[in-house]
Amino acid sequence: MSVTTHQLAQWKQQGRAIVALTAWDYALAHVLDEAGVDLILVGDSLAMVALGYDTTLPITLDEILHHAKAVRRGVKRALLVADLPFMSYQESVQQALHSAGRALKETGVQAVKLEGGNPAIVATVAQLVQAGIPVVGHVGLTPQAVHRLGYRQQGKSPETAEHILAEAIALENAGAFAIVLEHIPTDLAHQITQKLTIPTIGIGAGPHCDGQVLVTADLLGLSVHQPPFAKSYINLRETITQAVQAYGAEVREGTFPPG
Ligand SMILES: Nc1nc(=O)c2c([nH]1)NC[C@@H]1CN(c3ccc(C(=O)N[C@@H](CCC(=O)O)C(=O)O)cc3)CN21
Numbered sequence: 210m211s212v213t214t215h216q217l218a219q220w221k222q223q224g225r226a227i228v229a230l231t232a233w234d235y236a237l238a239h240v241l242d243e244a245g246v247d248l249i250l251v252g253d254s255l256a257m258v259a260l261g262y263d264t265t266l267p268i269t270l271d272e273i274l275h276h277a278k279a280v281r282r283g284v285k286r287a288l289l290v291a292d293l294p295f296m297s298y299q300e301s302v303q304q305a306l307h308s309a310g311r312a313l314k315e316t317g318v319q320a321v322k323l324e325g326g327n328p329a330i331v332a333t334v335a336q337l338v339q340a341g342i343p344v345v346g347h348v349g350l351t352p353q354a355v356h357r358l359g360y361r362q363q364g365k366s367p368e369t370a371e372h373i374l375a376e377a378i379a380l381e382n383a384g385a386f387a388i389v390l391e392h393i394p395t396d397l398a399h400q401i402t403q404k405l406t407i408p409t410i411g412i413g414a415g416p417h418c419d420g421q422v423l424v425t426a427d428l429l430g431l432s433v434h435q436p437p438f439a440k441s442y443i444n445l446r447e448t449i450t451q452a453v454q455a456y457g458a459e460v461r462e463g464t465f466p467p468g
């Protein structure tokens with residue numbers, strides 16, 4: 210049985226933290242799921258960590274769907290969510306319904322995530338939810354707005370903090386079942402987490418959220434560039450280098466394969 214959106218809401222009430230990570234292929238998704246991750250996100254950050262782009266903007270809906278299908282095959286327990294990429298939902302409510310519908314029908318993900326909390330996005334979220342599509346919101350640093358915001362922490366002034374809180378409340382009222390809080394001050398994330406009924410999932414937002422998410426390449430030490438708030442729990446670049454060099458040495462000296 211898969212984790213449900215209802216369970217995430219219950220876990221918030223019980224104070225049980227939600228563990229979320231990103232995935233972009235079958236093998237990784239299979240490991241994360243068996244390791245007990247609660248929510249797996251096919252994040253558009255895969256544009257940067259798996260495809261080598263400088264931002265998340267170039268990735269297309271078809272490319273996200275391709276990765277989501279691979280991830281789906283690896284996930285049994287975790288709730289599976291896909292990011293809707295830049296300009297696959299901002300044009301109109303119709304475009305958002307079409308893109309989110311494709312994600313659920315063609316890949317088997319259980320929910321989609323959209324960035325932002327302005328009135329147009331809030332109206333879109335309400336329509337998606339009314340169509341039966343579970344939605345995760347995402348406020349604070351929204352990387353699809355990199356050319357407007359950069360990658361700086363958001364919500365530092367009282368005015369911008371108030372604005373982000375209002376966006377989070379509006380997304381909850383529109384029917385989002387959870388919300389990602391990215392790169393905002395700890396106190397603001399704490400305040401939003403207390404005010405909302407739906408769970409908050411933080412990244413660079415301090416310890417007071419209802420759950421945490423990381424880009425899995427950062428956790429594994431596989432990223433070429435990683436944000437200051439990310440933590441690597443292992444340096445896989447180093448481990449892989451050692452393994453590859455051991456293989457190379459054995460091939461060159463003729464000890465692999467054995468005779
Ligand atoms: N590997 C990876 N991990 C992520 O968490 C991640 C991505 N990629 N790609 C999509 C977005 C981009 N993110 C980022 C990227 C950089 C900073 C960063 O370097 N921030 C600095 C400098 C800000 C500036 O440009 O002034 C900071 O001090 O806030 C933060 C978040 C988070 N997301």
Ligand SMILES: CC(C)C(=O)C(=O)O
Nearest residue numbers: 231252253254389412
């Ligand atoms: C970091 C998470 C929240 C994300 O949106 C992504 O990986 O694309």
Ligand SMILES: [Mg+2]
Nearest residue numbers: 252253254292
């Ligand atoms: Mg994303």
